[in-house]
Amino acid sequence: MSEMIPQLSNYDEASLEAAFATLSDEVRQQAAELKTTEAQENFRLNWLGRKQGRLKLVSDAWLKSAPAEARKPLGMRFNQLKQQIEQALEAPAAAASSATVQGIDITLPGTVRQPGIAHPLISAMHEVVRVFHQLGFSTNLGPQVESDFYNFEALNFPPNHPARDTQDTLQIAGQQVRPSRDRLLMRTHTSPVQIRTMIAQEPPIRIVIPGKVHRNDAADATHSPIFHQIEGLCVGPDITFSDLKGTLDHAMKSLFGSAVKTRFFPSFFPFTEPSADVQISCIFCGGSGCRKCKHSGWIELLGCGMVDPAVFAAVTAERRRVNPDDDAYDPAKIAGFAFGMGVERIAMMLHGVSDIGHFYSGDMRFLEQFA
Numbered sequence: 001m002s003e004m005i006p007q008l009s010n011y012d013e014a015s016l017e018a019a020f021a022t023l024s025d026e027v028r029q030q031a032a033e034l035k036t037t038e039a040q041e042n043f044r045l046n047w048l049g050r051k052q053g054r055l056k057l058v059s060d061a062w063l064k065s066a067p068a069e070a071r072k073p074l075g076m077r078f079n080q081l082k083q084q085i086e087q088a089l090e091a092p093a094a095a096a097s098s099a100t101v102q103g104i105d106i107t108l109p110g111t112v113r114q115p116g117i118a119h120p121l122i123s124a125m126h127e128v129v130r131v132f133h134q135l136g137f138s139t140n141l142g143p144q145v146e147s148d149f150y151n152f153e154a155l156n157f158p159p160n161h162p163a164r165d166t167q168d169t170l171q172i173a174g175q176q177v178r179p180s181r182d183r184l185l186m187r188t189h190t191s192p193v194q195i196r197t198m199i200a201q202e203p204p205i206r207i208v209i210p211g212k213v214h215r216n217d218a219a220d221a222t223h224s225p226i227f228h229q230i231e232g233l234c235v236g237p238d239i240t241f242s243d244l245k246g247t248l249d250h251a252m253k254s255l256f257g258s259a260v261k262t263r264f265f266p267s268f269f270p271f272t273e274p275s276a277d278v279q280i281s282c283i284f285c286g287g288s289g290c291r292k293c294k295h296s297g298w299i300e301l302l303g304c305g306m307v308d309p310a311v312f313a314a315v316t317a318e319r320r321r322v323n324p325d326d327d328a329y330d331p332a333k334i335a336g337f338a339f340g341m342g343v344e345r346i347a348m349m350l351h352g353v354s355d356i357g358h359f360y361s362g363d364m365r366f367l368e369q370f371a
C-alpha cells in the first residue's frame with residue numbers, strides 16, 4: 001500500500017480523535033473520486049483488503065501496542081471508519097440505480113434523430129413550381145384515382161381512340177357496370193386537373209399542377225409505373241403561342257442556367273393544337289454532342305401546346321350543367337396554353353442520376369447526398 005501506516009504514540013481520547021479524523025478525511029477525499037467501477041474496486045482493496053488492506057494494517061499496528069483500556073474505544077472507532085468506507089462504496093451504486101428511471105437507463109447515449117430533408121424528387125418539384133410561382137402561377141392539385149371523363153374524354157381522347165394507347169392505363173377493378181365516362185382509373189397524367197380547374201374557375205387562369213401519375217409500364221432505368229409530373233395551364237383573353245414559348249424558355253433558363261437554349265418541335269397531343277415537344281440544349285456538353293444527348297446536342301424535356309377548342313367545349317358543357325348561359329371558355333374570347341413535364345427526368349438531369357430506381361429505393365446512401 002502506498003500510504004504510510006500512521007504512528008500512534010498516545011492512546012488518550014484526544015490522540016485517538018485526531019488520528020481517526022485524519023483517516024476519515026482520507027477516506028472522504030478518496031470516496032469523492034470514485035467515478036468508475038475500477039476506482040471503486042481499488043478503493044475497496046486499498047481499505048478493506050483482507051491481508052494488505054489499510055484498515056487491517058493500521059488496526060494491527062495500533063491494537064498490538066494498545067494498553068488494555070484503550071482497546072474498546074479503538075475497536076469502536078475502527079468500526080465507525082469501516083462503516084464510512086462501506087457507505088462510500090455503496091453511494092455510487094445508489095447514484096447509478098437512481099439514474100435508471102422505470103427501466104430506462106438514462107445514462108445510455110440517446111437516439112440521435114437525423115434532421116429530415118426533402119426527397120430529391122420533392123425538391124425538384126418545388127424548384128419547378130417556384131419558377132412558375134414567380135411568373136404569377138398558383139398551384140392546384142387533383143386526385144390520383146380519376147374518372148375516365150377527366151383523364152381522357154374531356155381532354156379529347158374519345159373512348160377507344162388510339163391516342164389512349166400511348167398511356168397504358170391501370171384501371172380500377174369492377175368499373176364495367178358504370179357509364180364509360182364515370183369509370184375509375186389511376187390517372188395517367190396530371191392533365192385532368194386542367195379540366196377540374198377550368199370547370200371550377202373562370203379565366204384568367206395560371207396554374208401549375210404537381211403530382212403522382214400511374215402507368216402500366218415495366219420499370220427500367222428510365223421508367224417507373226409510378227412517377228411525377230408538373231402540368232401547367234394558362235388561359236386568358238390574349239394568350240398566344242409566343243407567350244407559351246417565352247414562358248417555357250424562361251422556365252428552362254431558370255432551372256438549368258441562363259446559357260440553356262430551347263427549341264420547339266411539332267408534335268401531337270389530343271388536348272392541344274398545335275402541339276410541340278420542347279428540347280433544351282444539352283446541359284452536359286453545352287450543345288456540342290455527348291453520350292447523354294445521344295450526340296444530338298439537344299435533350300427532349302416536355303410537351304406543350306395551345307389548348308384545343310375541343311377541351312374548352314368539354315369544359316363549357318360541364319359548366320352549363322350548373323349555369324346554362326355559361327360562356328367563360330368561349331374560344332372566340334379566350335385562348336390558352338398548356339404544358340406537362342416529368343419530374344423524375346428533370347431531377348435526373350439536375351443531379352446527374354442515371355437510374356430512376358434510386359429515387360424509390362429508400363437507400364440512405366443515395367438520399368444522404370441531397371442533405
Ligand code: DAH
Nearest residue numbers: 189191303304305338339340
Ligand atoms: N399529359 C402529357 C403526357 O403525360 C404531357 C403534356 C403534353 C401535358 C402537352 C400538357 C401538354 O399539358 O400541353 O404525356
